[in-house]
Amino acid sequence: MVKLRQSVLPLALVAVLWEVLAHAGLLNMSFLPPPTKITLALLEMGASGELSTDLIMSVTRALGGFLAGTVVGVLLGIGTARTSLGRYFLLPVLQSLRSIPSIAILPFAILLLGLNEVSKYFLVFWGVFFPVWVNSHIGIAGVDTQYIWAARSLGVQGWRLLWEVVLPAAVPLIVAGMRVGIGLAFLNLVAAEMSGASAGLGYRVSASHLVFRPDKMLAALAALSLLGMAADAAFGLLVKRILPWSVDRS
Amino acid sequence: MSIRFGGIEGLTACTRVEFEVKPGEFVVVLGPSGCGKSSILYAVAGFIRPTEGLVLIDGTEVIEPSADCGVMFQSHKLFPWKTVEENIAIGPRMRGSSNIEARRISRALIHRVGLKGFELAHISELSGGMTQRVNLARTLAADPKVILLDEPFASLDSQTRIDMQELLLSIWENSRKTVLLVTHDIDEALLLADRILLLSSRPGSVVGRFLVPYARPRSTSLLSSGQVLELKSKLFTLLRSEQRKTTENRR
Numbered sequence: 001m002v003k004l005r006q007s008v009l010p011l012a013l014v015a016v017l018w019e020v021l022a023h024a025g026l027l028n029m030s031f032l033p034p035p036t037k038i039t040l041a042l043l044e045m046g047a048s049g050e051l052s053t054d055l056i057m058s059v060t061r062a063l064g065g066f067l068a069g070t071v072v073g074v075l076l077g078i079g080t081a082r083t084s085l086g087r088y089f090l091l092p093v094l095q096s097l098r099s100i101p102s103i104a105i106l107p108f109a110i111l112l113l114g115l116n117e118v119s120k121y122f123l124v125f126w127g128v129f130f131p132v133w134v135n136s137h138i139g140i141a142g143v144d145t146q147y148i149w150a151a152r153s154l155g156v157q158g159w160r161l162l163w164e165v166v167l168p169a170a171v172p173l174i175v176a177g178m179r180v181g182i183g184l185a186f187l188n189l190v191a192a193e194m195s196g197a198s199a200g201l202g203y204r205v206s207a208s209h210l211v212f213r214p215d216k217m218l219a220a221l222a223a224l225s226l227l228g229m230a231a232d233a234a235f236g237l238l239v240k241r242i243l244p245w246s247v248d249r250s
Numbered sequence: 251m252s253i254r255f256g257g258i259e260g261l262t263a264c265t266r267v268e269f270e271v272k273p274g275e276f277v278v279v280l281g282p283s284g285c286g287k288s289s290i291l292y293a294v295a296g297f298i299r300p301t302e303g304l305v306l307i308d309g310t311e312v313i314e315p316s317a318d319c320g321v322m323f324q325s326h327k328l329f330p331w332k333t334v335e336e337n338i339a340i341g342p343r344m345r346g347s348s349n350i351e352a353r354r355i356s357r358a359l360i361h362r363v364g365l366k367g368f369e370l371a372h373i374s375e376l377s378g379g380m381t382q383r384v385n386l387a388r389t390l391a392a393d394p395k396v397i398l399l400d401e402p403f404a405s406l407d408s409q410t411r412i413d414m415q416e417l418l419l420s421i422w423e424n425s426r427k428t429v430l431l432v433t434h435d436i437d438e439a440l441l442l443a444d445r446i447l448l449l450s451s452r453p454g455s456v457v458g459r460f461l462v463p464y465a466r467p468r469s470t471s472l473l474s475s476g477q478v479l480e481l482k483s484k485l486f487t488l489l490r491s492e493q494r495k496t497t498e499n500r501r
C-alpha cells in the first residue's frame with residue numbers, strides 16, 4: 001500500500017497542472033472544473049451541511065453493511081468448513097450465488113426489500129459477505145492439522161478449539177477477505193445510493209449530474225476517494241493493533 | 251498393530267508392531283527415514299487409528315487425542331497468537347486450574363527451561379531452539395500420562411540439539427515421566443533411552459530390542475566414552491542395512 005504521505009506530492013503536482021491547463025483554456029472548464037472550483041464546491045457543501053449529511057449517511061450504511069457481512073461471512077465460513085450440512089448443502093448454494101456480480105442483485109433487492117434503507121444496507125452486506133465467507137472457509141478448512149492435534153493433546157476441545165485455535169489460525173485469511181470487502185462495500189454503497197436515495201455521497205454524484213454541477217460531482221468523488229483510503233488505512237492500523245500475529249507474515 | 255493408508259491397496263506404514271512401555275520408562279523408537287515411526291507415534295496419540303490392532307494406555311483403548319498424551323512435534327506448532335506464557339498455560343487451564351494458578355505453573359516451567367524474561371514474548375520473536383524449549387514446557391505443563399516426542403530436535407543445529415537433549419535428560423531424570431521418543435539419530439537414542447526399539451525399513455516392524463544399561467544421571471559426555479561403542483556400532487550396522495533397503499526400494 002502506498003503511504004498517504006507519499007501520495008501528497010504527486011497529487012499536488014497533478015492539481016497544479018490541471019489548474020494551469022484549465023486557466024490556459026486548454027480544458028473545458030464547464031465540464032472539467034479546476035481544483036480551485038472543486039475546493040470551493042466542497043466548502044459550499046460543507047457550509048450548507050450537505051457534506052456532513054452525505055458523509056454520515058454513507059459511512060453509516062457502509063459500516064453497518066460491512067459489519068453484518070463480516071459477522072455472517074465468518075459464521076457461515078465456520079459452517080461450510082467444519083460441518084457436513086454446511087459442506088454438502090450450503091457450500092454449493094453459496095458458490096452459485098457468489099458467481100452473480102453483486103451489483104446485478106440491486107434491482108432485485110429493491111423489488112424485494114423496497115426502495116429504502118434496508119435495501120441499501122443489504123447491498124453493502126451482499127458485497128462484503130462473499131469475500132469474507134470465501135476466505136473464512138479457505139482459512140478454516142486449511143488450518144494445519146498438527147495445530148489441531150497439538151491443541152487436542154493439550155485437552156482443548158469443542159468451542160474452545162474453535163475459539164482459541166481454529167479461528168485465530170484462520171485470521172490472516174479472514175482479515176484479507178475483510179480488506180477486499182471494504183472495497184466492495186463502497187462499490188455497492190455507491191450503486192445503491194445512485195438508484196434512489198435522498199442523501200449520501202453516491203446520491204450526491206448522480207444528483208450533481210442531473211443539475212449539471214460537475215464541480216459538486218467531482219467534490220463528492222474526491223470525498224469518496226478520501227473516505228476509501230481512510231477506511232483502508234484505519235482497518236490496517238486496527239488489525240496491526242489487535243491481531244498483530246496476522247500481519248507478521250505478510 | 252498395523253497402519254495402512256489408502257485401503258488394502260494403499261501404503262503400509264508399519265506392520266505387526268507390538269511393544270509395551272512401562273510407567274516411568276523412556277523408550278526410543280529408532281528407525282530409518284520413512285519407516286513409519288511417526289505413524290506409530292500418531293496412533294499412540296490417537297491422531298490416526300491403526301488398521302489392525304489397538305493402542306492401550308493404562309488398559310484403556312486410545313480412540314481420539316486427549317490430554318493423556320502430550321505430543322511434541324518436530325516443527326513446534328506453538329500458537330503464534332498467544333504469548334510464551336499463554337501457550338504454556340493452555341494445558342493447566344484445560345485441566346481446570348484458575349488463570350492465576352495456570353500462570354504460576356507456566357512461569358515456573360519457563361524458568362525451568364531457561365527462558366526467564368521471555369514470558370510475554372510472541373512466538374515469532376523466538377529462535378528455533380527457544381521455540382522447542384517453549385514446546386517442551388507446554389507439553390510438560392499439561393502433565394500428561396505419556397509424553398510423545400516426534401523427532402523433536404531434528405531441525406535444530408547440532409549445538410542447540412545437545413543443549414536440548416541435556417535439558418530433556420535433566421527434566422526427565424527428575425520427573426520420571428513415561429516417554430516415547432521417535433528418532434533416526436543413534437546418539438540421541440543412546441543418550442536418552444532406557445530401551446531402544448529398532449524398526450525395519452517400510453513397512454516398519456520391530457527388528458531389534460535393546461536395553462540401554464548406562465547409569466543415570468547421564469550427560470552428553472557419555473557419548474564420547476568407550477562404554478557406548480559396542481551398542482553404538484551394532485545399532486549403526488543394523489540401521490545402515492535398513493536404510494539401504496529403503497533406498498533400494500525407492501529405485
